[in-house]
Amino acid sequence: MDRDDGRARRPTISDIAALAGVSKASVSKSVNGQSGVSESTRRRVLEVAERLGWRPSARAVALTRGGSGAVGFLINRSPDLLSSDPYFVDLLSGIERALTEQGYWLLLQIGHHATEESERAAYADLAGSQRVDGVFLTETRLGDPRFDTVRALGLPAVVVSKPWARTDLPWVGSANPGGGIEDAVLHLARLGHRKVAYVTGPQDRSHVLYRTEAFLAAVADHGLSVVGMPRTDFSPDAGARATLELLDQRERPSAIVYDNDVMAVAGSQAASGRGLSTPHDLSVVGHDDISMSRWLTPALTTVRQDVIELGQMCARRLLLELGVPDPGDGWQSLPDPTLVVRGSTGPAPTS
Amino acid sequence: MDRDDGRARRPTISDIAALAGVSKASVSKSVNGQSGVSESTRRRVLEVAERLGWRPSARAVALTRGGSGAVGFLINRSPDLLSSDPYFVDLLSGIERALTEQGYWLLLQIGHHATEESERAAYADLAGSQRVDGVFLTETRLGDPRFDTVRALGLPAVVVSKPWARTDLPWVGSANPGGGIEDAVLHLARLGHRKVAYVTGPQDRSHVLYRTEAFLAAVADHGLSVVGMPRTDFSPDAGARATLELLDQRERPSAIVYDNDVMAVAGSQAASGRGLSTPHDLSVVGHDDISMSRWLTPALTTVRQDVIELGQMCARRLLLELGVPDPGDGWQSLPDPTLVVRGSTGPAPTS
């Protein structure tokens, strides 16, 4: 039988059952590898299914089994801040790899939630309509309302990277998220720098808090002084602006640590507009190690973290939460971020 | 009634019906805004639904209505080539924006399909299980098997960017995908360059074919000569290698056009290792205009295209295909890519 638009009607389990001369129950058991059917019956059923190109409708399966086979990932960022940052793409890649291995799918939303209420509504919609079995929570903030949201919804969730606020939700990430920053400060101290600055982001983000904490602690440890810690929105323009402000201060830093590579490059460029060259007059450290970093002139000293691995671990952790028997090995320990030393850092200028 | 794990059982339409003292049918009509219920009944139902926090299960709705409310996007690239390229993130952002407006969701898979068969299986799985109502086809190739795949599956699809091969599938993109390359060659010709090269990608990609065609046509138009057209995998390392090979030739180019910005930067860096500085000894043109481009030293001359807009248009086109009445205005014409002139191109060296 054909539909009016000419496309053939999809076969259903009943068609397969009829053609194979068995009941729907037997077909179901056959394709799901359950016991209760003889090997010959199973073969016959599978052969018919293959011939007709039939596979169970995910919709019907989701309805009966109470699981959609998909998890959700809601990104709350404006597009221009997304594309300059390799973080999300790498995270997605890692997540996907682990999910695909287990036959799960990823429901993605890139949102631009102006208000917390709108963000909450997005999660409520996703969970309430039972479209996904669980979600990732990324870029957690201080007093993040999503912790309560997912709990209220009874929605399994995994936090990506160590959250600053205490929560009973499982999280996956390196134990010391500020490790790379510590290394960076140590590196600068050894190069003889005494006055340093840190160009960072909104002060309610968990990762910003951890890195700031690490920066301040390391600075204190090595007897350096902080001459500025401007906040930006992570955009290169903001990075350049912050750099110029730092350089116009009475106490000018001889080295600046940035919260991402793009700001570091923009900052370095802005400094050269003031006649300060990197690394001779100003040392610069980035964060993320984007693929271009080693091809710049000078190549960028930066902090690297294996975000793809992070994504994989998070996905496995979430699958575990969903009751997948063995989502893959190891989601326990992620190595701390490490410093990659290249040409953008050098000895402090002798004033 | 609670489940054994302590989480409250989700209310169903029956619960709402019982509490509101009406039938399931009336509840359904009430929440879907259909006629056939009195205003007072509708209010009562909605009030109860609100109080219990109930919303229809997307699973059950998908089963009865025959539409999942989601579309699929399968990306076939290795992760390291993804994160250096802003293209997919921007495309995703645009797609999401248009989808979210209409209440549709995006199912994403980042695959690493070694074989065409594996790629075909991914689409078959997605369509066969009826998880999505339609898909995007991106990075189409010459003789792309996916055209046949989606037709055989009866899966609505929209091609992202003009395909090289003829197909009856709808596509969305600029009419002249090589427009930016034409401009670039013209720009170089005016600067006095005579020997140029083009570092590009696998020769079966539609966009590579269009750009190559545009490059060759423009070069012929302006009487330049092509001294090399190496193929790469789009990675910075490959870009650097290709550059060195070009520079080691007997006929050395004075300007090189690259198929993306990362290769352009790597190429420029590689050239400086040979003692050739940009733009004095070698002019360099990139493609994509990543956000860092204008912050480099020298800033990168490159080709820009509004990929976010492209994504939005593609999504609207697909929604139209799915029968969404008015997915949003304008998906007809996307402007051609344009050249952004910055510091990495200059007058040809006088030999």
Add this chain to the structure above:
DNA sequence: TCACGTGTTCGAAACGGTTTCGGAGGGAAG
């Protein structure tokens, strides 16, 4: 008063699977 629309409501049948449970059949043990 009766027949007749009109608008509201409800019960029941899909939708396409999974799962439970009881029965049929066959072989081995007594």
Add this chain to the structure above:
DNA sequence: CTTCCCTCCGAAACCGTTTCGAACACGTGA
């Protein structure tokens, strides 16, 4: 030849919604 057990299979219930057709109440015009 029973009896028992085990395997294989199918009927039926169920998941949570939409939709279809019938029933019902009510006001209206003849």
